[in-house]
Amino acid sequence: MVEFFQQVVGGIETGSMYALASMGLVLIFQTAKIINFSQGTLGMFMAYVCTGLILELQMPMWAAVPAAMGIAMLLGALIDHFLMNSKQNITNLSREMITLALIMIFQGLAPMLFGANETPFSKFISASALDIGGVKILPNSLLIIGITCAIMATLFIILEKTTLGVAVRATASNPQTARLQGIPVKLVTLGSWAVATALGCLAAVMVAPLKNVTVSMMDSIHLNSFIAAVLGGFSTFYGPVVASFIIGIANNLLGYYVSTKWSLPMLYALILLFIVLRPNGLFGKKIVKKV
Amino acid sequence: MSQVLSVKNLSISFGGLRAVDDLSFSIDRHEIYGLIGPNGAGKTTVFNCITQFYKPDTGEIRFTDQKGREHLLNGMPPHKIIGLGLVRTFQNTEIIRELPIIDNVLLGAHTEFKAGVLANMFAMPWARKQERELRKKAMEALKYCGLDQIANEYAGAQPYGVLKLIELARTLMCEPSLIILDEPAGGLNDAETERLTELIRGIARDHHCAILLVEHDMKLVMGLCHRICAISFGKKLAEGTAAEIQENALVQDAYLGKEDEA
Amino acid sequence: MRLIRNKYLQYLLVGVAFLLPVLLRGVPTATVTLAASMVYTAIAGLGINVLLGYSGQISLGHAAFMGLSAYLSAYLTKQLELPFILSVLIAVAAPLLIGLILGAIAVRLEGFYLAIATLGFGEILRQLFIEMDWFTGGFSGASATYPTIFGQTLTKNGMYTFMVCLLVVLMMLVHNLVHSSTGRAMIAMKSSRSAAMAMGVNVFQYKLISFAISSVFAGLAGVCYVHFFRHVDPTVWTAGLSLNLIALVVIGGAATVGGAVVGAVVMHGLPELMKEMPIIGEIPGLPLLIVGILMIIILIFYPRGLIFVPRGIIDSIKKRFGNAKKGEV
Numbered sequence: 025m026v027e028f029f030q031q032v033v034g035g036i037e038t039g040s041m042y043a044l045a046s047m048g049l050v051l052i053f054q055t056a057k058i059i060n061f062s063q064g065t066l067g068m069f070m071a072y073v074c075t076g077l078i079l080e081l082q083m084p085m086w087a088a089v090p091a092a093m094g095i096a097m098l099l100g101a102l103i104d105h106f107l108m109n110s111k112q113n114i115t116n117l118s119r120e121m122i123t124l125a126l127i128m129i130f131q132g133l134a135p136m137l138f139g140a141n142e143t144p145f146s147k148f149i150s151a152s153a154l155d156i157g158g159v160k161i162l163p164n165s166l167l168i169i170g171i172t173c174a175i176m177a178t179l180f181i182i183l184e185k186t187t188l189g190v191a192v193r194a195t196a197s198n199p200q201t202a203r204l205q206g207i208p209v210k211l212v213t214l215g216s217w218a219v220a221t222a223l224g225c226l227a228a229v230m231v232a233p234l235k236n237v238t239v240s241m242m243d244s245i246h247l248n249s250f251i252a253a254v255l256g257g258f259s260t261f262y263g264p265v266v267a268s269f270i271i272g273i274a275n276n277l278l279g280y281y282v283s284t285k286w287s288l289p290m291l292y293a294l295i296l297l298f299i300v301l302r303p304n305g306l307f308g309k310k311i312v313k314k315v
Numbered sequence: 316m317s318q319v320l321s322v323k324n325l326s327i328s329f330g331g332l333r334a335v336d337d338l339s340f341s342i343d344r345h346e347i348y349g350l351i352g353p354n355g356a357g358k359t360t361v362f363n364c365i366t367q368f369y370k371p372d373t374g375e376i377r378f379t380d381q382k383g384r385e386h387l388l389n390g391m392p393p394h395k396i397i398g399l400g401l402v403r404t405f406q407n408t409e410i411i412r413e414l415p416i417i418d419n420v421l422l423g424a425h426t427e428f429k430a431g432v433l434a435n436m437f438a439m440p441w442a443r444k445q446e447r448e449l450r451k452k453a454m455e456a457l458k459y460c461g462l463d464q465i466a467n468e469y470a471g472a473q474p475y476g477v478l479k480l481i482e483l484a485r486t487l488m489c490e491p492s493l494i495i496l497d498e499p500a501g502g503l504n505d506a507e508t509e510r511l512t513e514l515i516r517g518i519a520r521d522h523h524c525a526i527l528l529v530e531h532d533m534k535l536v537m538g539l540c541h542r543i544c545a546i547s548f549g550k551k552l553a554e555g556t557a558a559e560i561q562e563n564a565l566v567q568d569a570y571l572g573k574e575d576e577a
Numbered sequence: 578m579r580l581i582r583n584k585y586l587q588y589l590l591v592g593v594a595f596l597l598p599v600l601l602r603g604v605p606t607a608t609v610t611l612a613a614s615m616v617y618t619a620i621a622g623l624g625i626n627v628l629l630g631y632s633g634q635i636s637l638g639h640a641a642f643m644g645l646s647a648y649l650s651a652y653l654t655k656q657l658e659l660p661f662i663l664s665v666l667i668a669v670a671a672p673l674l675i676g677l678i679l680g681a682i683a684v685r686l687e688g689f690y691l692a693i694a695t696l697g698f699g700e701i702l703r704q705l706f707i708e709m710d711w712f713t714g715g716f717s718g719a720s721a722t723y724p725t726i727f728g729q730t731l732t733k734n735g736m737y738t739f740m741v742c743l744l745v746v747l748m749m750l751v752h753n754l755v756h757s758s759t760g761r762a763m764i765a766m767k768s769s770r771s772a773a774m775a776m777g778v779n780v781f782q783y784k785l786i787s788f789a790i791s792s793v794f795a796g797l798a799g800v801c802y803v804h805f806f807r808h809v810d811p812t813v814w815t816a817g818l819s820l821n822l823i824a825l826v827v828i829g830g831a832a833t834v835g836g837a838v839v840g841a842v843v844m845h846g847l848p849e850l851m852k853e854m855p856i857i858g859e860i861p862g863l864p865l866l867i868v869g870i871l872m873i874i875i876l877i878f879y880p881r882g883l884i885f886v887p888r889g890i891i892d893s894i895k896k897r898f899g900n901a902k903k904g905e906v
């Protein structure tokens with residue numbers, strides 16, 4: 025039973041990272057109606073930037089991470105402004121392909137700017153594990169889970185309770201109508217890109233101590249955040265977040281009780297099966313298209 | 316006279332808003348039938364329900380094909396509708412910009428093509444022959460609409476008025492018994508509208524088909540339609556000939572009066 | 578002039594151009610190897626163009642399909658000693674079958690589900706390539722031989738010639754397909770789903786068809802790869818390769834038959850060219866960066882792709898020339 029809880033806690037920790045990344049995906053999907061395939065790569069690049077801030081500029085961790093998130097926001101805004109909205113008649117398919125091109129660009133840039141070697145990245149808190157009824161929890165893990173929960177709570181409060189949130193949700197439900205009602209739709213998508221990129225950056229910085237900073241560090245997080253968004257349903261904000269934790273925990277339990285090697289393939293197969301039965305995900309609604 | 320389309324007690328809601336509310340009407344063979352109403356009255360929604368782009372909450376939509384067989388349209392996949400001889404256009408024109416005009420029209424004959432993927436891949440002679448024959452037919456449809464001179468130009472480069480005509484020509488490819496036109500004169504100038512009125516009348520006559528249209532241009536509707544149905548907030552206000560509709564007090568309140576102010 | 582306009586002849590000329598490295602004497606074998614890389618990627622790219630360029634769907638798992646066919650063909654010809662043609666048929670049927678099943682699930686939904694499903698499935702396949710070492714040889718990979726066709730065992734040049742012929746035939750088949758009712762329906766559903774449905778196009782069916790075609794082409798490309806390089810290991814079949822396939826289609830020219838070929842030549846030629854150059858050749862990641870930037874430039878400013886550059890130049894010269902003539906009169 026102790027092992028069970030140990031796995032669950034581990035799952036919540038990785039689930040937190042998926043949740044941050046999938047929240048970024050859904051923010052952009054809802055407001056701009058495209059899938060940002062470069063979410064993970066941008067996060068990876070920002071982890072390199074953060075490493076650079078710490079190693080080259082000698083910044084302390086508590087300053088470097090927010091600074092990197094700030095740069096990420098700027099980067100996201102620039103991408104939205106100069107690439108996604110560079111032309112009026114650009115199709116959403118082209119926009120998605122631009123995000124694919126961004127993967128190549130930043131995977132090429134990272135080793136050019138920061139070198140091809142793996143760089144270790146220290147944890148936020150290096151204190152040793154706490155023992156709670158036999159379950160060992162690193163303070164760093166608690167911090168990751170805590171930060172994620174705080175950010176999610178803040179985002180949900182903004183989305184549900186503030187005028188800014190209303191603007192985002194109105195844009196999500198119908199950009200044309202939102203524009204006619206005076207909502208600055210362009211600014212909303214710009215903001216979504218900025219926030220999403222910052223979330224990706226944070227997820228990458230959290231992964232960095234586990235995997236070192238490499239070009240491929242975000243690959244599995246990125247893929248799992250996609251799967252979480254599919255499982256939770258792209259049409260809600262909370263669905264993917266809940267699904268992220270489900271995937272994190274389920275992956276750990278399958279890995280522990282069945283097989284480490286095959287836990288992810290099994291999980292994907294299960295989710296694929298689930299999608300056949302419930303195409304819009306756990307919490308999703310059917311999207312009715314206007315003709 | 317036999318009916319080609321009958322709509323009974325049609326209702327559909329979007330998130331609590333009743334877009335169409337218990338609407339019934341029917342269209343006779345060879346009839347030109349108009350659907351009018353103020354903006355947001357649910358006219359296009361009615362079309363989308365008939366062609367199964369939307370699945371109505373309640374109501375029955377029945378269509379009688381050329382051979383006199385009756386079909387219940389409810390629940391049919393949208394791509395099966397055209398095969399019965401019921402074809403539509405779109406309010407904002409849905410034209411394939413990447414294709415030449417004639418290929419856009421050929422798309423209207425899509426269900427006629429017998430060749431599958433492999434036959435097309437290996438360019439079987441019989442498949443090529445059918446393509447040539449239908450291309451000829453498409454050319455005739457374009458000629459009918461006065462577009463044969465520019466048949467091979469790309470649709471994306473054409474002005475709005477031409478796009479409307481391409482959509483119209485596209486409907487002629489499937490031997491229709493009912494054509495649904497969603498604001499055929501929207502965005503056209505007076506001269507173009509006049510030509511279009513004649514064209515629609517000609518199509519009904521030459522192709523022996525009924526036409527159901529939504530239009531804001533009252534002159535076109537009143538001059539063209541045998542019968543008109545006025546709706547407001549998804550409900551039927553009145554049905555009758557142009558003269559009857561013009562005199563109906565309810566319609567004047569809901570629609571014509573406001574139109575004069577604008 | 579009219580002869581040059583004949584598309585089949587154009588494709589044959591492309592084939593002849595690709596055969597130059599084996600026809601001419603004294604061409605280093607490295608050139609043939611480079612050209613073979615272009616040819617197998619072009620074959621996979623042709624399929625991706627049907628999927629992406631013509632019917633507007635994104636797949637991030639086609640590299641895994643290529644890998645699957647490559648491993649299968651290596652296994653069937655070497656371990657089970659099946660005849661080449663038969664093993665090709667089986668090796669290509671596998672991605673087709675998987676593609677149909679995966680497509681049947683993902684294609685019914687919004688477009689992006691296919692991209693995600695293929696990305697996830699590609700990762701599973703890659704894991705299988707690593708784990709199932711009785712079949713794939715694990716990390717060290719599996720080996721294959723030059724194929725024997727009708728009793729003739731091909732040489733390296735022979736295998737290359739076979740690949741070029743296959744490419745030319747496939748280009749002709751794709752040309753036929755896209756200029757038929759099937760191609761029209763695909764382009765229609767990419768451009769306007771509503772119009773396509775209203776005109777009787779079964780969108781689900783056509784999306785699935787294009788996915789199946791692209792899977793078969795990816796399979797053929799994988800077979801070409803394994804029997805030319807005679808070795809296959811799991812490092813090749815990553816999502817990065819799938820991404821490259823998309824990039825080369827976009828760069829070469831989406832929704833054109835020749836686009837994939839132009840894209841494949843650029844994709845493999847560019848890094849080789851840059852390797853030769855001083856200083857630049859040393860920088861890691863530069864080819865990737867350039868391809869990415871090129872892709873964005875094309876997507877935003879020149880969506881027709883590089884294949885239209887020569888025609889664009891000719892047209893602008895003609896225009897100038899024509900204007901000058903008019904001016905004289």
